[in-house]
Structures are given as structure tokens and as C-alpha cells.
Amino acid sequence: MVELQAAQLDSIFHALGDATRRQMLRDLSEGERTVGELAQPFAISLAAASKHIKALESAGLIRREVRGRTHHCRLEPGALASAHAWLSFYQRFWSERLDRLERLLREETARETLSPKTLSPKTLSPKKQSPKKGEDR
Amino acid sequence: MVELQAAQLDSIFHALGDATRRQMLRDLSEGERTVGELAQPFAISLAAASKHIKALESAGLIRREVRGRTHHCRLEPGALASAHAWLSFYQRFWSERLDRLERLLREETARETLSPKTLSPKTLSPKKQSPKKGEDR
Numbered sequence: 001m002v003e004l005q006a007a008q009l010d011s012i013f014h015a016l017g018d019a020t021r022r023q024m025l026r027d028l029s030e031g032e033r034t035v036g037e038l039a040q041p042f043a044i045s046l047a048a049a050s051k052h053i054k055a056l057e058s059a060g061l062i063r064r065e066v067r068g069r070t071h072h073c074r075l076e077p078g079a080l081a082s083a084h085a086w087l088s089f090y091q092r093f094w095s096e097r098l099d100r101l102e103r104l105l106r107e108e109t110a111r112e113t114l115s116p117k118t119l120s121p122k123t124l125s126p127k128k129q130s131p132k133k134g135e136d137r
Numbered sequence: 138m139v140e141l142q143a144a145q146l147d148s149i150f151h152a153l154g155d156a157t158r159r160q161m162l163r164d165l166s167e168g169e170r171t172v173g174e175l176a177q178p179f180a181i182s183l184a185a186a187s188k189h190i191k192a193l194e195s196a197g198l199i200r201r202e203v204r205g206r207t208h209h210c211r212l213e214p215g216a217l218a219s220a221h222a223w224l225s226f227y228q229r230f231w232s233e234r235l236d237r238l239e240r241l242l243r244e245e246t247a248r249e250t251l252s253p254k255t256l257s258p259k260t261l262s263p264k265k266q267s268p269k270k271g272e273d274r
Contacts, residue, residue, distance in 0.1 A: 009156070013153040014150075014151070014154035016154075017147050017153075019143035019147060022146070080224055080227045081227075084224040087217055087224065088221065089163075090166065090214060090217045091221065094215065
């Protein structure tokens with residue numbers, strides 16, 4: 001994992017914390033865009049769009065290139081990879097949850113296969129029911 | 138991928154955009170912590186720490202439980218998984234870059250193998266055994 005300076009991760013996550021900027025990144029995933037093209041889908045001024053683009057640029061999420069009078073923007077995947085890598089550290093936590101859920105589902109399926117009577121409530125046999133929680137034995 | 142409301146992703150990424158809050162999450166990855174324990178490593182007031190914890194909580198990144206007079210915090214992996222999933226969309230971009238880099242390195246290695254002139258003089262010797270030091274012939 002590329003260990004970034006805390007300040008860099010701060011600015012990456014800060015830039016991602018805005019739906020307009022995330023949409024701009026999504027647009028850029030389809031290819032290069034001019035500043036005007038990036039601003040176009042939003043009901044915001046070009047100045048406001050430019051501020052968003054600057055936030056993305058200073059976080060290293062996009063690169064801007066000036067050709068003639070036009071500013072062209074391009075996705076910079078490295079910064080996204082760093083944020084992704086930071087989050088990947090926690091992957092085991094949600095994986096563990098999914099594993100538990102999968103195990104429960106498997107056990108549920110196994111029980112249903114073993115006792116087909118429990119498949120529909122109509123055929124449910126009352127004999128097989130286990131004592132309810134808190135019931136005295 | 139779990140598609141979250143934009144506002145939820147906003148608050149998740151916003152909460153992650155601060156080194157103190159990221160460190161708190163890292164601490165919570167080792168187990169449950171009280172608010173006091175979470176605040177302890179930082180030179181900040183308990184009120185400031187509490188504000189950070191609230192940001193994490195409202196983003197759904199942690200869960201707080203009150204037992205007696207103590208607030209216990211725990212990692213909530215679902216929100217981290219959502220941010221990770223959002224970023225995974227872009228994985229192909231940095232994968233493509235890594236693939237290109239790998240291909241270049243492979244080509245470089247292939248060239249070096251084909252033209253042994255570029256190898257170091259030590260590995261150029263075709264002899265399998267060099268005479269031992271001090272051995273007379």
C-alpha cells in the first residue's frame with residue numbers, strides 16, 4: 001500500500017465528499033472533458049464548477065492541461081487508488097460479516113433440504129418445533 | 138454494489154477527510170473503545186474529540202452504545218464497504234496502468250536476456266566453475 005501523507009489523504013477524501021465532484025469523476029471515467037463539459041450537467045455557474053475542479057485537481061484526482069484557450073481535464077487514477085488502498089485495510093471486517101451471513105444462509109438451506117416439510121408453512125410439522133426462547137425445560 | 142444516497146456518501150467521505158478521525162477508526166479496528174480512550178492519543182479537548190466521534194457516528198462509520206455512564210464505540214464496517222465499493226468502480230484505471238508498467242518491465246527483461254552485452258560482466262562468463270582461490274594448475 002502506498003502510504004500517503006495524512007494531508008494528501010485529507011484532501012482526497014474531502015474532494016470525494018461532494019456529489020457534484022463525484023459525478024465529475026464519473027464523467028471523466030468516460031474520457032477527457034473540458035471544464036465547460038464538466039460543468040454542463042449541473043445547474044451551477046462556471047465559477048462554482050471551476051472551484052470544484054480545483055478541489056479535484058489539488059487532491060491529485062484529476063489533471064488539467066491547457067491547450068490553446070481550452071482547459072482539458074483527465075482522471076488521475078493514482079489518488080483514487082490510494083483512497084481505495086486505505087479503505088482496503090478494513091475489508092476483513094465486512095468480509096467477516098459477509099462470511100457469517102453466507103454461513104447462516106448455507107445452514108438455513110441445509111436445514112431446509114434435510115426437512116422438506118419446513119419448506120412451506122402449510123406443511124410445517126408442529127412436532128419438530130424446538131422449545132421457544134425462555135421456555136422452561 | 139450497495140448504491141447509497143449521495144448525502145450518505147458525502148458524509149462518509151467527509152468524515153474520512155480528517156486524519157484524527159481516520160486514526161480513531163484505525164484504533165477501533167483493534168476493538169471497542171470508550172470515548173475517553175479514543176480521545177486519549179490526541180492533544181485535543183474531550184469536546185473536540187466528541188465532535189469528531191459525532192461526525193463518524195452520523196456517517197454510520199461507528200456505532201456508540203451507552204452502558205452506565207460510559208459511551209462505548211465500535212466500528213461499523215458497512216459504511217466503509219460502501220466507500221470502498223464506490224472507489225472500486227475506478228479500479229480498472231489503476232489496474233490498466235499497473236498492467237502497462239508490468240508489460241514494459243517484461244519487455245525490458247526480455248531485451249536484456251536477448252542481448253547479453255547489457256548484462257553485468259560478472260554474469261557474462263560462460264564457465265561453470267571458476268578456479269578456486271589459490272588453486273594451482
